[in-house]
Amino acid sequence: MLKNVFGGSTEQKVIDDIRKHIYTLSSAADCFRKGLEEWDKDHMYCVSDLEREGDSIRREIISTIYEGAFLPFLRTNICRYVEIVDEAFDVLKDAAFEFNYLGPGLEEEIREDCIRIAGINKEMCEMLAIAFDTLFNKGDLREKTLAIRIYEKKVDDIKFELISKLRKKEVKDFWEGRILSDFIAYLTHISDVIEDASDYLHIMNLSMR
Amino acid sequence: MTELIPVAACFLIAFGIGSNDTSNALGICIGCGVIKLRRALIVFGCFVLIGILLQGQRVMETVGKDLVAVNLPILSISLSVAALLIIVSNWKRLPLSTHQVIIGSLTGSAVASGATVNFTAMTEIVVSWIVSPVVAFFTSLLLYKAMEKTISKLSLFRIEKILRTLLLFSGILIAYNTGANELATILGPVIHSGLIEQLQASLVGSLFVFLGAVILSHRVIETIGKGITTLDPYSGFAAQFGAGMCVLFFTSLGMPISTTYCIIGSISGVGMSKGMETVKFGLIRKIMANFVLAPSLAFLISFLIMRMVS
Amino acid sequence: MKVDEIMTKKLETIEADASIYDAIERMIDKRIRSLLVKPRDEHDVYGVITVRDIVFKVLGKNLNLNTTKVGEITSKPLVCIDKGMDVEYAVNLMTKFNITRLFICDGKEIRGIISLLDVMSCELIKRAREGHGA
Numbered sequence: 001m002l003k004n005v006f007g008g009s010t011e012q013k014v015i016d017d018i019r020k021h022i023y024t025l026s027s028a029a030d031c032f033r034k035g036l037e038e039w040d041k042d043h044m045y046c047v048s049d050l051e052r053e054g055d056s057i058r059r060e061i062i063s064t065i066y067e068g069a070f071l072p073f074l075r076t077n078i079c080r081y082v083e084i085v086d087e088a089f090d091v092l093k094d095a096a097f098e099f100n101y102l103g104p105g106l107e108e109e110i111r112e113d114c115i116r117i118a119g120i121n122k123e124m125c126e127m128l129a130i131a132f133d134t135l136f137n138k139g140d141l142r143e144k145t146l147a148i149r150i151y152e153k154k155v156d157d158i159k160f161e162l163i164s165k166l167r168k169k170e171v172k173d174f175w176e177g178r179i180l181s182d183f184i185a186y187l188t189h190i191s192d193v194i195e196d197a198s199d200y201l202h203i204m205n206l207s208m209r
Numbered sequence: 210m211t212e213l214i215p216v217a218a219c220f221l222i223a224f225g226i227g228s229n230d231t232s233n234a235l236g237i238c239i240g241c242g243v244i245k246l247r248r249a250l251i252v253f254g255c256f257v258l259i260g261i262l263l264q265g266q267r268v269m270e271t272v273g274k275d276l277v278a279v280n281l282p283i284l285s286i287s288l289s290v291a292a293l294l295i296i297v298s299n300w301k302r303l304p305l306s307t308h309q310v311i312i313g314s315l316t317g318s319a320v321a322s323g324a325t326v327n328f329t330a331m332t333e334i335v336v337s338w339i340v341s342p343v344v345a346f347f348t349s350l351l352l353y354k355a356m357e358k359t360i361s362k363l364s365l366f367r368i369e370k371i372l373r374t375l376l377l378f379s380g381i382l383i384a385y386n387t388g389a390n391e392l393a394t395i396l397g398p399v400i401h402s403g404l405i406e407q408l409q410a411s412l413v414g415s416l417f418v419f420l421g422a423v424i425l426s427h428r429v430i431e432t433i434g435k436g437i438t439t440l441d442p443y444s445g446f447a448a449q450f451g452a453g454m455c456v457l458f459f460t461s462l463g464m465p466i467s468t469t470y471c472i473i474g475s476i477s478g479v480g481m482s483k484g485m486e487t488v489k490f491g492l493i494r495k496i497m498a499n500f501v502l503a504p505s506l507a508f509l510i511s512f513l514i515m516r517m518v519s
Numbered sequence: 520m521k522v523d524e525i526m527t528k529k530l531e532t533i534e535a536d537a538s539i540y541d542a543i544e545r546m547i548d549k550r551i552r553s554l555l556v557k558p559r560d561e562h563d564v565y566g567v568i569t570v571r572d573i574v575f576k577v578l579g580k581n582l583n584l585n586t587t588k589v590g591e592i593t594s595k596p597l598v599c600i601d602k603g604m605d606v607e608y609a610v611n612l613m614t615k616f617n618i619t620r621l622f623i624c625d626g627k628e629i630r631g632i633i634s635l636l637d638v639m640s641c642e643l644i645k646r647a648r649e650g651h652g653a
Binding site: 011015071074134136139207209 | 365370372441443
């Protein structure tokens with residue numbers, strides 16, 4: 001009982017699992033970027049593997065929490081946070097899926113923009129991990145969430161240009177256009193979800209004061 | 210034989226508070242998983258006993274000696290009336306203060322039988338009833354501000370860890386108060402009338418409180434299911450602990466007061482500090498009504514019955 | 520951190536004899552605050568025109584947007600630095616010349632542009648990463 005009162009092993013397990021969860025997302029984002037750089041469809045399979053791993057970590061987190069970690073108040077918040085990160089996984093997986101149908105290649109400019117976005121996505125994941133850590137060390141959460149918003153703004157800027165380039169592109173048929181459009185949509189949505197996650201951390205932080 | 214009536218009534222009331230007040234004290238802690246139900250009950254029982262043994266005297270004196278010169282008929286009638294009212298209100302889930310009912314019925318039957326009622330003591334008690342929620346209001350407000358300046362500065366998970374310990378402490382404090390103040394109020398009259406010896410009464414009384422908690426502990430679980438009030442654990446702790454300190458203070462003065470009203474005062478205090486009213490005015494009116502109604506009703510019924518009997 | 524890590528490689532250019540109106544249109548559509556002005560001939564050099572120039576030198580003086588040419592308010596030559604320079608050096612240079620953007624040059628070629636906003640964002644991200652060995 002005393003262990004429970006003074007911050008026990010279940011809480012630590014949840015925290016470690018959340019860290020593992022976000023690092024897995026980071027790896028998936030990195031793997032995605034590499035696959036895009038090398039235009040390697042086989043390489044992209046690692047994304048869905050990592051997504052499945054992320055899923056099982058998430059289930060682990062949620063069941064540990066409901067075994068009795070943390071104050072009930074914080075429990076729902078943590079679960080919601082983990083679900084948002086899970087959403088990022090899903091979007092990444094969807095982008096990887098569309099990538100498989102993209103064909104032999106893309107125009108250089110468009111490809112470069114996509115690679116840049118994928119790179120920023122990975123950095124955002126790392127920053128999210130750092131942001132989460134500030135919830136139990138002396139770091140300043142505001143700084144980290146601001147950094148994430150800066151990244152998201154960068155993706156937005158690239159997206160704006162990318163979409164106008166895409167609109168000028170000629171496509172052979174509906175599906176080619178649709179697949180490309182979906183791919184870009186998923187790719188640019190990832191940063192939005194990560195930004196949501198970091199905003200949620202901010203809310204969580206405020207709720208306990 | 211008739212000597213058993215007040216004693217039995219006492220223990221019945223003790224049983225009643227056991228079932229009601231456990232949720233007050235330890236509901237939050239159990240809900241948080243800080244402590245398991247069984248252990249919580251044992252902790253609760255222990256601290257009630259410790260409370261009445263350590264600090265029960267003063268309140269017992271005030272209620273049992275200073276207020277009214279008790280004798281057997283007064284005791285039997287007032288305590289039976291009190292027991293009845295308390296059981297009915299528990300059953301109907303009405304918030305009735307045990308203290309007020311007991312003191313109301315004691316004075317009622319005392320006046321009816323022509324016994325002396327110490328009006329100074331009476332006034333002191335009523336003043337305490339009115340002042341205590343206000344004191345709780347300010348205590349919690351100050352506590353909340355102090356917490357803002359110290360604990361708030363830490364990182365989230367540290368705060369959460371600290372809060373868990375603090376919540377346990379405040380639960381224990383309330384258990385202690387239940388013994389030192391509430392149980393003392395109940396047992397005061399019978400002890401000072403010589404019907405039963407102090408140590409015996411304390412032990413048996415605590416036992417009945419414990420039994421009440423154990424047997425009707427499903428109520429505790431219900432409270433948890435409903436969630437933890439409108440306040441987050443941070444404010445909730447400030448409210449509960451502030452109320453607890455306030456009750457402790459009045460216990461040391463020997464005044465029998467209600468923890469529930471203090472908690473209402475402290476919740477308002479914490480809510481105020483956030484710049485909003487957490488207690489709705491309709492609720493306050495209802496509470497004021499009870500405040501006046503409870504002792505008056507007890508007084509009246511005891512008075513009438515006493516008159517009828519004599 | 521080197522300037523080539525945070526510079527913007529996309530450079531928007533405009534002809535020296537384009538009108539101010541064209542410049543304004545370009546800036547608004549592209550959501551940028553400066554344009555690289557192309558040299559008129561081989562003897563000329565690159566220049567830059569910014570929102571400040573437009574507001575203070577044209578709009579503020581009530582000059583005609585259509586007839587005034589970009590070349591009339593261009594600042595030349597550009598303040599350039601090498602892509603291998605540190606960001607701190609760039610900031611010092613901007614402070615010294617009281618300008619808000621620098622061009623990254625490679626001989627006569629313009630490789631990119633770095634603005635105050637880029638410096639600020641990069642600095643914030645660096646701080647956020649500090650202490651994490653990232």
